Amino acid sequence: MVRVAGEQGYTRRLSGGIRLVQQRLAIHGGAPVRPSLLPYGRHEIDDDDVLAVTEALRSGWITTGPRVAAFESAVADLAGARHAVAFSSGTAALHAAAFAAGLGPGDEAVTTPLTFCATANCVLYQGATPVFADVSPDTLNLDPDRLAERLTSRTKAILAVDFTGHPADLDAIRDLADRHGAVLIEDACHALGARYRGRPVGSISRMTVFSFHPVKHVTTGEGGMVTTDDPGLAGRLRTFRNHGLDSDANQREARGQWRYDMVSLGYNYRLADLGCALGSSQLRKLPANLARRRRIAQRYTTALASIPGVRTPVVRADVDPAWHLYVIRLEKGLRGRRDDVLAALKAENIGANVHYEAVHRLRYYRERFGYRGGEYPVAEDASDHLVTLPLFPGLSDDDVSDVLAAVEKVVGHFLP
Numbered sequence: 001m002v003r004v005a006g007e008q009g010y011t012r013r014l015s016g017g018i019r020l021v022q023q024r025l026a027i028h029g030g031a032p033v034r035p036s037l038l039p040y041g042r043h044e045i046d047d048d049d050v051l052a053v054t055e056a057l058r059s060g061w062i063t064t065g066p067r068v069a070a071f072e073s074a075v076a077d078l079a080g081a082r083h084a085v086a087f088s089s090g091t092a093a094l095h096a097a098a099f100a101a102g103l104g105p106g107d108e109a110v111t112t113p114l115t116f117c118a119t120a121n122c123v124l125y126q127g128a129t130p131v132f133a134d135v136s137p138d139t140l141n142l143d144p145d146r147l148a149e150r151l152t153s154r155t156k157a158i159l160a161v162d163f164t165g166h167p168a169d170l171d172a173i174r175d176l177a178d179r180h181g182a183v184l185i186e187d188a189c190h191a192l193g194a195r196y197r198g199r200p201v202g203s204i205s206r207m208t209v210f211s212f213h214p215v216k217h218v219t220t221g222e223g224g225m226v227t228t229d230d231p232g233l234a235g236r237l238r239t240f241r242n243h244g245l246d247s248d249a250n251q252r253e254a255r256g257q258w259r260y261d262m263v264s265l266g267y268n269y270r271l272a273d274l275g276c277a278l279g280s281s282q283l284r285k286l287p288a289n290l291a292r293r294r295r296i297a298q299r300y301t302t303a304l305a306s307i308p309g310v311r312t313p314v315v316r317a318d319v320d321p322a323w324h325l326y327v328i329r330l331e332k333g334l335r336g337r338r339d340d341v342l343a344a345l346k347a348e349n350i351g352a353n354v355h356y357e358a359v360h361r362l363r364y365y366r367e368r369f370g371y372r373g374g375e376y377p378v379a380e381d382a383s384d385h386l387v388t389l390p391l392f393p394g395l396s397d398d399d400v401s402d403v404l405a406a407v408e409k410v411v412g413h414f415l416p
Helices: 047-058 068-078 090-100 118-124 144-150 170-180 230-240 251-254 273-281 286-304 338-347 363-369 377-385 398-415
Strands: 003-005 009-013 018-021 081-086 110-112 127-134 155-161 183-187 208-213 223-229 326-330 385-391
Touching: 018 398, 068 081, 068 208, 068 223, 068 273, 068 377, 081 090, 081 230, 090 118, 090 183, 090 223, 110 118, 118 127, 144 170, 155 170, 170 183, 183 273, 183 338, 223 251, 223 363, 273 398, 286 326, 286 363, 326 377, 338 398, 377 385
Parallel strands: 110 127, 110 155, 155 183, 183 208
Antiparallel strands: 003 009, 009 018, 081 223, 208 223, 326 385
16 A cells, blocks of 8 residues: 555555545544534434324323323334234343243343343343353354254243344244243344344244333333233233233223232333324334435445445345444454544544444453453454444435545554
8 A cells, every 4th residue: 555645635545546635534633524413313203293192282191191002012013913012111120021021030131232231131130140152254154053042941031132123033042932831021122123033023932021211212201112922921011010010090990990919020111192192193104214224324324335335235025124224344463443433433423333342241241240351252243343423314314425525534544
């Protein structure tokens, strides 16, 4: 490679005759690609959403009311499931699924280390032990072969994660769960609207968990949902979100009596009518949301394929991802650390992020379980090299161009 100095930067001639004009990085005093920060994710609220919440406020129902059931029904229809149970957050929904699966002290649940900590924490909430299995090198989802090695007589559940919105290898994982007598809980918090081998995510696993956090495809402010075809599991989920009571206020009012009983230890994990009003309005825009995310992802992949030093996401032929996140992997050998690249992108006003630090490397897990690093090499390598680029429906074509220009500018600077 040869550098030819210029007033605004320099030209790089790479192997194969590629000529890369390199501008001075903003972090080194150059002009940033864009004048203001572009976040990695952002919710979209329009007048219909505001009207839906306003109508809920004026209806006489603020907490649990008719809009909860309506939202649950709409999500169940979308996911192709018989039941959907709403919760106050995606984490609460994961906790409820762990409870409904019967996890308790002495039990184990196997999951991926490349996820947000809530996936593993929900196992701990039940007094059980989270066990990790490494991920597949292409999709970074739970590797069925590594999963099989981690199953023991204590395994009561498997928590598969649809990383970035790309469905996990659900048929293979479900087969392992069924043969082992374990409950398959799918953490699909990234994957609302995704499809796996022609089937909607939410209709395949024993329980599927969705999130309605503001950066997700649909938001209720904070919120979550569990879908299932099992009426017994649905009943346990509903009891768990309402203090472990055998009925809720609406049911008692309908029966014209006040008596209730507490049949298990539950929590107040209810999702309010206000949130469900917003969620139902947002859900109507999901097809357009997904279509826009997919167009942006395709443009990223096409453009980034020609930039040295970057690996674009792999999409298997049998899935249609929901593209909650667009995550690139930096190639080894760049002149600098991943954090140097992140800092340079942020100086260009691109709000790049990282998803995720591998869970077993977080301090709590290291200190409690004695992890030292090196246990899950594929996940750890990915965790060290991942960069999340901005992706949300409100991104304009010019915004996407800015992201691509910044990646080319920054990664080009760090090429050897």
